[in-house]
Amino acid sequence: MPSLPPTDDPRHLAPGPRPLLTLLPVAAVLASVALVLALTGGLPPGDDGGADLRAAEAGTTPTAPVAATTRPTQDVLEAPAAIEPAPGQRARQLRAALEPGTAVPDRQTALPVRRLARQVEERTTCQPxxxxxxxxxxxxxxxxxxxxxxxxxxxxxxxxxxxxxxxxxxxxxxxxxxxxxxxxxxxxxxxxxxxxxxxxxxxxxxxxxxxxxxxxxxxxxxxxxxxxxxxxxxxxxxxxxxxxxxxxxxxxxxxxxxxxxxxxxxxxxxxxxxxxxxxxxxxxxxxxxxxxxxxxxxxxxxxxxxxxxxxxxxxxxxxxxxxxxxxxxxxxxxxxxxxxxxxxxxxxxxxxxxxxxxxxxxxxxxxxxxxxxxx
Missing domain, CATH: 3.60.10.10 (Endonuclease/exonuclease/phosphatase)
Known part of the structure; x- marks a missing residue:
């Protein structure tokens, strides 16, 4: 039997098929994040949602920064650098924002979601x-x-x-x-x-x-x-x-x-x-x-x-x-x-x-x- 690499870091494991039951939670997270991104206009500048998801799954931090996404200023609520979420935290917050009854502590996530809900209600509620x-x-x-x-x-x-x-x-x-x-x-x-x-x-x-x-x-x-x-x-x-x-x-x-x-x-x-x-x-x-x-x-x-x-x-x-x-x-x-x-x-x-x-x-x-x- 071939020996394992000198570390148990999952990034060094040889690629292979993953069990279906393991992939389903990841797919659900990806779908939830994609929905929030589509509704809120994207992540704030410098926040790589894909990297956060990969990091959250692997338990590590992204190795390279991703270029900022340009969005209209009226759709962006900038957070001070001091409260920038830690790697992996952003993905958990975005997923939590979609789950009823789950607290979302990050103002940068909560406000766009609440604003989006208000806009959807205003656009879909028609009164004679x-x-x-x-x-x-x-x-x-x-x-x-x-x-x-x-x-x-x-x-x-x-x-x-x-x-x-x-x-x-x-x-x-x-x-x-x-x-x-x-x-x-x-x-x-x-x-x-x-x-x-x-x-x-x-x-x-x-x-x-x-x-x-x-x-x-x-x-x-x-x-x-x-x-x-x-x-x-x-x-x-x-x-x-x-x-x-x-x-x-x-x-x-x-x-x-x-x-x-x-x-x-x-x-x-x-x-x-x-x-x-x-x-x-x-x-x-x-x-x-x-x-x-x-x-x-x-x-x-x-x-x-x-x-x-x-x-x-x-x-x-x-x-x-x-x-x-x-x-x-x-x-x-x-x-x-x-x-x-x-x-x-x-x-x-x-x-x-x-x-x-x-x-x-x-x-x-x-x-x-x-x-x-x-x-």
Missing amino acids: ETVERELTVLSYNIKSGFASGRGLQLDDYARAIAATAADVVLLQEVDRNRAFSRRTDQPGILGAQLGMQNAFGANVLRSGGSQYGTAILSRFPIEESANRLLPFLPGKGMQQRGLLHATIDVDGVPVSLYSTHLQNRSEPSRMAQARAINQVMAADPLPKVLGGDMNAHPTSAPMRTLAATMVDSWPSSGAGPGFTHPSVNLRGRIDYLLHGGSGITPLASSVPAVTLSDHRPVRTTYQVQGVVETC
């Missing part, structure tokens, strides 16, 4: 919270950016809209790349000047990339948008119309916005378009606002049709007749803001005294209410 916010919406037919008798005046429109302090603007008669309006990108320009996101719905397409339609501007994030073409009855002076939809995030509460412009020369067209809009409104469960130039008076058949799914915001929150057209000699109300769905209530409506276009804008402040999960 009721959110109430005011949302001011403006609907405005801007006549392709032209001001009466003064040509293209997008800057004036931007200033007039800004003066209303609207959070959301629903626009009609908006151009993009039309020669008629100097190839301007009107939703992009107005959005940039007002600090708002924009969505555009092209309803009339002409050669050279010319587009004409509706737009939505929003101070709140626009989550998604889509344009739907409304029924079109051919005839002299008839024009394709559409319904532009955008969903915005109002401090966690999703709200649907719609901008439209109904046909001006045909009551049958307006009726067909109103019925198509009703189908969309009925299928939308969110709190919603529909605004636009309806080319119809409040008691007309198209407006009575829209009343099946939406509520005219003016009667409960505005004062007076609410006339919007024509802007310099008001005689009728054909521009509207309507609301629907739960969690939205009109608070105040007005017609700002702006005469740039042949229409005046209509403005309503709503209270929007919803339940969001706070984690």
Whole structure:
């Protein structure tokens, strides 16, 4: 039989297979330490967890220092050198930190574990919270950016809209790349000047990339948008119309916005378009606002049709007749803001005294209410 080396130090023993029952406790320790390291962001600088485990198993000290691990300072609680744990002690402390009911004397280990438990609890415990916010919406037919008798005046429109302090603007008669309006990108320009996101719905397409339609501007994030073409009855002076939809995030509460412009020369067209809009409104469960130039008076058949799914915001929150057209000699109300769905209530409506276009804008402040999960 070969003789043993002149020492009984286990490091000098010849390597060989270890019994399975001997390896299992070591594997459990390694797994526990790995879990703590992953959750707390690693060991403090200069602390070699692997060396401590090997030393704890062999009853010896590591023979070479290991380079410090760089971690964000907010995750590191540095311990004074005087209380640096002895070799092998760190591994025992980390393992103890995972075992319920076991005291962990080392503040450098205990605090990160407690902080981690608090962070996990905060992140995984979600509570419903009721959110109430005011949302001011403006609907405005801007006549392709032209001001009466003064040509293209997008800057004036931007200033007039800004003066209303609207959070959301629903626009009609908006151009993009039309020669008629100097190839301007009107939703992009107005959005940039007002600090708002924009969505555009092209309803009339002409050669050279010319587009004409509706737009939505929003101070709140626009989550998604889509344009739907409304029924079109051919005839002299008839024009394709559409319904532009955008969903915005109002401090966690999703709200649907719609901008439209109904046909001006045909009551049958307006009726067909109103019925198509009703189908969309009925299928939308969110709190919603529909605004636009309806080319119809409040008691007309198209407006009575829209009343099946939406509520005219003016009667409960505005004062007076609410006339919007024509802007310099008001005689009728054909521009509207309507609301629907739960969690939205009109608070105040007005017609700002702006005469740039042949229409005046209509403005309503709503209270929007919803339940969001706070984690």
